[in-house]
Amino acid sequence: MDSRIIIALDQLVDQNTLITLSQLVPKVKIGLPIILQYGKDEIKRVLSRANFSEIILDLKLADIGSTMVNVIKAVSDLGDSVIAHAFIGYENALDELKKYANEKNKKIYLLAAMSHPGWFLDIELIYNVIERTQPFGLVAPATRPSVIRKLRNSFPNNVIISPGIGYQGALPGTAICSGADYEIVGRSIYLSKEPIAMIEKINEEMVKRIEQCKASET
């Protein structure tokens, strides 16, 4: 099975490590803090020799349409996809973002629910926004498997990516067992002294858990 890990880079790792990581996992997610800290050019340089099939910009966009479009314009050469908050709504917000993203061949992921305890919005509040925006993907936390199951049932054709593995407490494989397509791993990798060994370990654990849950389903 190909790896279903997305690496979240909220801190930069050195370029050689990143190149090796890109041979082990398919996708990378880049956070706003490192874009602001290092600047676009440095991030572009570090990513340039890595070989990820998708670079997701985790900007957590949550503004009116024209501002979200201007944010993407400013960093469009950095990535293939962008994460926006579903709660921001459709008219004059995600409608304009979607239109621009389509024109520029960028993918949109809508953040449907978050993992931290303070998050209080019901997933149902956001269904209508997801239906209207028709995003490429959805983001939902591994720490809330019931939310992932609901989203998978209601949106069978969207790619679901899921943070919360490792430091935030969810075990590798649990989100995929609930219906996600990819699991996002951040601190466990970029804070590790041996990120390559760590990713291999997480990958193995993930494969095992997925095999177990598939077996228990049949």
Added chain:
Amino acid sequence: MDSRIIIALDQLVDQNTLITLSQLVPKVKIGLPIILQYGKDEIKRVLSRANFSEIILDLKLADIGSTMVNVIKAVSDLGDSVIAHAFIGYENALDELKKYANEKNKKIYLLAAMSHPGWFLDIELIYNVIERTQPFGLVAPATRPSVIRKLRNSFPNNVIISPGIGYQGALPGTAICSGADYEIVGRSIYLSKEPIAMIEKINEEMVKRIEQCKASET
């Protein structure tokens, strides 16, 4: 009456214009798009000789606490205050942001409601978050005066700043008449060929409307 205008810079104006503007209005709000487009150093250079009493970074933060803190860390030398979304919730989100902002002597504005038609969250959903976070200020749209009135009644001690004047349809002074402290004006100024004359015109109109509404109250 001192000007109650906050200039929203979502496009850069030249440094001399900005210096003159800073003599006419007290505060400026800097958007994420121009920080990403020009880079921190250029924004800092342009702002360096202007004389605003407060520089508000409109980052529309909406992430877990540690990420919001990392975003502020990356741009902390640019501004005095930062705007975050109230809907992101308190535990492990705004609690951590508030703690960090206190330590670093930065002010937080919580975005309580937005002006675009797609915004669907009831203001009441967010009251509890505002009460717990105790932000310096609140952001609420001039296009929804009833929301401003509700916030003013419930949070008499918070500074309320209000976008939506001009291009978005609200007339200068309307938000202040509803209880706001400052009105944010963006496109009307930075898209104008004569931004200085424009700000004087808006200021005059604002003063007139505020005098009228004060007179009608008594």
